[in-house]
Amino acid sequence: MIRNIIFDWSGTLVDDLPAVWKAINHVFVRSGKEPFTLENFRQEICLPIQKFFDQHPPGVSMAQVQEWFHERFRQVQDEVEPLPHARPFLELCRERKIRTFLLSALPAVHYEPQAERTGFGAFIGRPYLGVPDKRPAILELLKENQLAPVETLFIGDMQHDIETAKHGGVFSCAVLTGYSRREQLQTSGPDLMVAHLEELRDVLEANDWVFT
Numbered sequence: 001m002i003r004n005i006i007f008d009w010s011g012t013l014v015d016d017l018p019a020v021w022k023a024i025n026h027v028f029v030r031s032g033k034e035p036f037t038l039e040n041f042r043q044e045i046c047l048p049i050q051k052f053f054d055q056h057p058p059g060v061s062m063a064q065v066q067e068w069f070h071e072r073f074r075q076v077q078d079e080v081e082p083l084p085h086a087r088p089f090l091e092l093c094r095e096r097k098i099r100t101f102l103l104s105a106l107p108a109v110h111y112e113p114q115a116e117r118t119g120f121g122a123f124i125g126r127p128y129l130g131v132p133d134k135r136p137a138i139l140e141l142l143k144e145n146q147l148a149p150v151e152t153l154f155i156g157d158m159q160h161d162i163e164t165a166k167h168g169g170v171f172s173c174a175v176l177t178g179y180s181r182r183e184q185l186q187t188s189g190p191d192l193m194v195a196h197l198e199e200l201r202d203v204l205e206a207n208d209w210v211f212t
C-alpha cells in the first residue's frame with residue numbers, strides 16, 4: 001500500500017513551462033544563439049539539466065547561464081500556475097495521512113515564492129530542492145526518512161523522474177501535464193501513465209492505494 005509520495009514540482013504540481021522556456025531562451029539569445037520554439041524546447045529539454053546544456057552548448061560558463069536564467073525567470077515567475085488537479089490531490093494525500101516529499105531541480109529561491117503563491121508548500125512534508133541529479137538524491141531521501149520503497153510512489157513528468165523512481169526501487173507514475181510527451185515517457189517504462197492527477201486519484205482510490 002502506498003504510504004509515501006515523492007512529487008516532482010515543475011509539470012507535475014505546477015505549470016511553469018512557459019516561464020522556463022522564456023528564461024532558457026533568454027540565455028541562448030544573450031549567448032548569441034537561436035532561441036527554441038516551444039515545440040522544440042519540449043522535445044529537447046531533459047534532466048539532469050547539465051545533459052541538456054551538453055547537447056545544446058550555450059558557449060558561456062554555467063555561472064553565466066545561471067545568472068541569465070535567474071535574471072529572466074524572476075521577471076516571468078508570476079506566470080507559473082497551479083496545475084488543475086493538483087490541489088485536490090494534495091488534499092487527498094493529507095486526508096489519507098500520506099507522507100509527502102518533493103524532489104525538484106528548482107532552487108529554493110524560485111520554489112519558495114511559487115509554493116507560497118499556490119499554497120502547495122503547506123502540503124509538502126519535506127522538500128528536496130535544487131537537486132542536480134535526482135537519482136542519487138532519491139536514495140538519500142529514502143534513507144533519511146526511512147521510507148520503504150514498496151510503499152513509495154514517485155510522480156513526475158519527465159524521463160529523468162521515471163529513471164529516478166527505478167533507481168530508488170519505488171513505484172513510478174508519469175503525468176502528461178508537463179514537459180514531456182507520452183512517446184518520450186513511454187521509453188522509460190513507468191509503472192503507470194496518467195493524463196493528470198485526477199486520473200491517478202481514481203486509480204489509487206479504485207485499488208485502495210495498492211500499487212501493482
Ligand SMILES: [Mg+2]
Pocket residue numbers: 008009010011012156157158178
Ligand atoms: Mg518536472
